[in-house]
Amino acid sequence: MMGRGQGSMLAGLLLLLCACTAPAAANLNMSALCLTVPDGMFVSSQMDCSSYYHCQGATASLMSCSNGQYFNKDTQTCVASSQSTCASKSHPCLGKTVGSFQPDSSSCGGYWYCGDSGAIYGSCPTGENFNPTTMACVYAYQYACSQSVVDSSSGASPGVEVALNLCSLIENGFYFGSASDCSGWNYCQDNVLHSGTCQNGLVFNVNGKSCGYRSPSSCAQVTNDPSLTGAVAPTTCTTSGTMKNATACNQYYLCTGSSYTLMTCGSGLYFDTVSQTCVARMQARNDCDRCLGSTKSFVNAYSSSGCNQYLYCVNGAQKAVETCPDNYYFNEDAGSCVYETEPAFKCCNPDGLSGQPATTAAKTTTTATTTTTTATTKTPA
Template sequence: MANNMSGIYLLASILCLAIGGSVGQIIEGNFNVTAACTTVKTGTTIGSILSCDYYYVCTQNGPVQTNCPTGYSYDYKAASCSPSSSVSCYYGMANPCQGKVGDNWVPVIGTCRQWVYCKNDVASGSGTCVNSIFNPDTESCVYGTCTESLTSGPNIENLCQVLKPTSYFGSTSNCAIYYYCYPDGSMGQGVCPNGAFVVQQGACGYDTNGNCDRITDSPVPNTCDSSGETTGNNVTCGDYYYCDGSQYVSKSCSIGQYYDTLTSQCTSRQSATPAEGCNRCQYANAPFVNAVDTEYCNEYYYCNNGVQGTVNTCPTGYFFNEASQGCFPYVGLSIYRANNGACSGAVAPTTTPSPSTTEGSKTTTPAPKSTLAPTSTVAPTTTLKPA
């Protein structure tokens, strides 16, 4: 029985062209291909739900559309192109019965209950499963529920309809959650008990670098009327919103980059001044990071599996230095802020401690210590299928 993931991939609107330095998201119906690629290993192939003629390869910079040779279609179960006559794919086909021999039942793309009866390669009837869903693999109505998408065009219930069976993939809303694709196309769900699902390893473990950068779901702001206007995302530093003339649409910077609110462009994580409150644990390589604090630069977070903890504040007279992982006297702030956008424009408070409490440029405050010790990676359990 497949779990419903349709909420993760719902499309709010058609995306416009991305501005320089960013990656435009690829959306097919209710299927966010770009977001899906953040949940799987680099190099994974994912099927299209618009056409059987091509598929996507997930790279470090997002999905890349790749065409099958003439006469071949993409077979998501084999994760490769195969002769069209041997592939059960119906996306983008004017006649879903094309190439069929004998009696066959095929799905109506964009629905989860409707089917078409094929007599050889001619559509000869149709119907709807009652209180159940149509399974194209078994060509029958089976127990299950589905959610019809309000978006136009094709839609899918979960990624297991485009991913190779036995695949593991992560969640775009919770780093600890992972999913598993069964051979029959259904999807199971699991939770990593004491860490995160590490996408590149396809297993549960500790995300020691705090790079749980697949967290992409956040609410889109209200409508807008200034075409081309951009604004930062207060949840995810590497995302921003682009105005298409009537409403904002979500876009993502390249991997390793943040949206800079000062230049309205994507730039390196360290130099960008992102939206206040956004998760600076994204793409971080250290457990403690600066919060966006352009006033005093004395606030910082602890990164736990890519999720930032509660804000902490350095003692009076000190700012937080992410590179050195500690609180340092304000005498070094001007040099630090020049290369660290999270503290752009920050100054020392007017009230400072007496000279006796500082020792030149040497820190007198120990660096915060990690409370999450690394451990060996373990594979997710495979006992996921409901009894």
């Protein structure tokens, strides 16, 4: 039985249903969303049931199901439209049972009623959200979904409401990160969003899906993107075309009029704060977590004075900072501390000057090891 809270939606159906279109919504920044989920995960598209995204770091690759199939976020596969809870924007009742209700992914309280004559749009009473699992209008505290007014910096027109119903896009049953808080985590259960914070000042590791790693730089998921947080980016600008670095190494903010828009570099590139361009990651002068996008356990740490430090990476995030012995420099390509030979990586050697000949280094190398990995891991509960 459909319900208002625990009452009946059906009683008010005739009053609520109308042959109108769904309210407009701003497109989500999929690059920012991908930073909150583990690498390799598929995320539903907000705009089309047959489309979905493959997330790898901040790279969101658009993919599509074939033969009229819909993407099922929970099985991470393409299935027949009747087996998917997704409602197409152009044909929300396609393949759905007559008499059923389908959610409107762009509105917390919107839904479609699939009648004999086709789809009819309706809205829950004020203060209630539509729960696609129970197919009922419930009080807002019973189904987490919020709407916020954002400005044009997110790609929306001023005053447009953005539905933050992330569980309509993200798989149920695992932890993912927050776009506004390093320590924050989210969890979808039966399409209901549950959120919390890691204890004792720990931060949430997206790929590890757990709490740990106290370093504040291991927090690439925090972009404060308005389309995810519902909050307008805190910075404003006056000169179009100016840039500033973002939290993630491969992202930056571009001034487009009066506000900054979050941009993402191409695959394998980082934003260089000096040249204000996207460059090869080893050449980027950017004080950020350089574990992002790397599959290596050890990478050079950012420095403006020398390459003697390196990062210990776990699941694509910084866990510890280590230092090579005196007169040794870390070389990410070699994966070791090399004697008296400083690599010409601008990420730690801005002048790009190399040290002694590599023939000396070939005879004396020391393998990078971890010595200060005392951070504990606590799984969100």
